[in-house]
Amino acid sequence: MTNTDATWPLVEAASPALCAMADRIWDRPELNFAETAAAQEHEAMLRAEGFRVDTGVAGMPTALMAEAGAGGPVIAILGEYDALPGLSQAAGTAERRPLVTGGAGHGCGHNLLGAGSLLAAIAAKNWLAASGLSGRVRYYGCPAEEGGSAKGFMVRAGLFGDVDVAICWHPAPLVAVNPPMSLACQEVVFRFTGRASHAAAAPELGRSALDAVELMNVGVNYMREHMPSSARIHYAVTNTGGHAPNVVQAEAAVRYLVRAQQLDEMLELVDRVRDIARGAALMTQTRVEHEVVSGDANLLGNEALEAAMQAELERLGPPVFDDADRAFAEEIRATLSPADIRAAFKRFGMPPVMDLPLCDRIVPRGMGAGDGVGSTDVGTVSWVVPTVQMRGATYAIGTPGHSWQLVAQGKSGIAHKGTEHAAKAMAALMKRLLTDPALVAAAKADFAAERDGRPFVNPIPDDVMPDLPVAAE
Known part of the structure; x- marks a missing residue:
């Protein structure tokens, strides 16, 4: 690390509680719009940290919004906590071992995604309170990213109307600014x-x-x-x-x-x-x-925000893993093929390093999205507010997304260290946005340029309601 940021110690102080929360959410994987326990975990943590909390927003019982501070600007951070079907798996083992036959599992790392975003929000909120400056930190608890498009319903409900900038992240094998490419x-x-x-x-x-x-x-x-x-x-x-x-x-x-x-x-x-x-x-x-x-919707890019996020990542440096982390990563990689490992680098536009088990670098900007572009409801948010997303290293390089191997690493030291690392980068960027009006203005100018001549049509029509689970009678 070349220097430190005032938010990093605040992230470190809150990290044990948030990683423990991520583990509890891992223990109770819940599918689209049924994330009752996960939403309650987030609500309880937010209230304990002094946030003002609204639950059941946009017609979704497991969606929430929380805010701290007063005045402007409003800096939002997005969290998720839904799991995937059919991926039940014991933690900490490199062999397929379902805990519940046919059960759900956190095969996309959303137990970490929500906890990491909330960890950054807590650190930014605590820094803001100590600074005495005006501004608001807002956390969005977003259910059903895996095919439910909850953020699209939030956009349709106007919940981002007063937001200046939105930030988010996603678990990954490498650390990078997410290229503004999605389908x-x-x-x-x-x-x-x-x-x-x-x-x-x-x-x-x-x-x-x-x-x-x-x-x-x-x-x-x-x-x-x-x-x-x-x-x-x-x-x-x-x-x-x-x-x-x-x-x-x-x-x-x-x-x-x-x-x-x-x-x-x-x-x-x-x-x-x-x-x-x-x-x-x-x-x-x-x-x-x-x-x-x-x-x-597809993701819209924002040059100002992406450059600022890259600067924070490079100032922070790569995550620091220990020998136990590397040993577990090698066990996981023994279950993978060379093609899996090559594909992980290719998705980041990087040449493969076949003997590298865990991330030890920050991916340079401009490497491209590579292969494997999917869809995300963060894209819909990016059409209504300047948005930036990063990738945080929380699992062994080569681990396929939506796999039992990813679930197995969801409570590991790798996952916890990678989540804290991502939270530090996001909290530092939030602090900068709260204190640098020129950066917020540049982000808004880039957003206006991206939207120029491109009308927004929410892919979720007005008459479509969230696909909520039917309550048992």
Whole structure:
């Protein structure tokens, strides 16, 4: 470290409590919009730290907002805490060992993401209170990032209307400023309705909804030749209409996820997929209805914020791991292939270092996003407020995202040290934004330039509600 920042000791002081909270959230993995225990953990910590807390915001019971300070500017930090299905896994072991068969697990590190963001918010809040300056630190507890697009609902509800800058991070194998590249997406369910009949005695009377789904999928697959190479379309048949082959299926459904580099490009592709669905219904004399479930905009870049985040990371230096961390990382890497390790570097635009188990460097800016660009609801936030995101090193290099290996590292020393490191960089940037009006102005100018001539359409239509779990009676 070339020098220190006043927020770093404040991060270190709060780190044990926040890492313990991250571990408790790891212990109780919860899926989209069902993160009751995780949201309660965050609420309790925020109240104990003196934040003013609003819960159940934007119509989502597990979403919250908390604020400390007064006046402006308003610097927001985003946290997440949802898990993934089917990734239950014991911690601290390099062998596949589910704790609950078919259970959930934190395969994207969101137990750390929420805790790290909250750790930075606490440090920035404590520094602000000691400084006597005006300004507000605001924490957003965001559920359902994994396909639920909660931040899009928050944007639609106007919850970012007074925010000057938004900051976030994500667990990763390496430390970097996140390149402003993600795919805009929309998830749509298509439900076909036909007419049941005896498949042998009276097939002419039936109109197969399953045939319509199959024809739709064929049509979309032919469409792939005639769409941008960077776009992605995925689907899953969610209702086959039953298991009896001697019945013409009267209902069937398929769920589509359409992605593209730009928001308007994605919306155009969704329209084409809808046309194909209508064509499949015409061919089979069935009816089709569609329902948007979720959607994210692509990330907009912000040169001023990205340069400032890079400066904070370089001032901080890479995370410091110990021999026990490196030994566990090597055990995890023994379960991976060389292709996994090469892919981890390639996603950061870096040449592979095959014998490097843990991050020991700050990735230079401008290396590019590499391969493996996905979607995030942070993108929607970036269309309404200047936004910057970093990647923090919390697991062995080569660990695939959404894997049992990532879950296994979620309570490790690697995870805790990487989370504290990310919180230090974010807290220091928050302090700078609270004291440097010129940086806030530059961020807003870059935001205006990015948005110039590009109208924003929230990928979540006004009539779509969060896909909340049905309460048991």
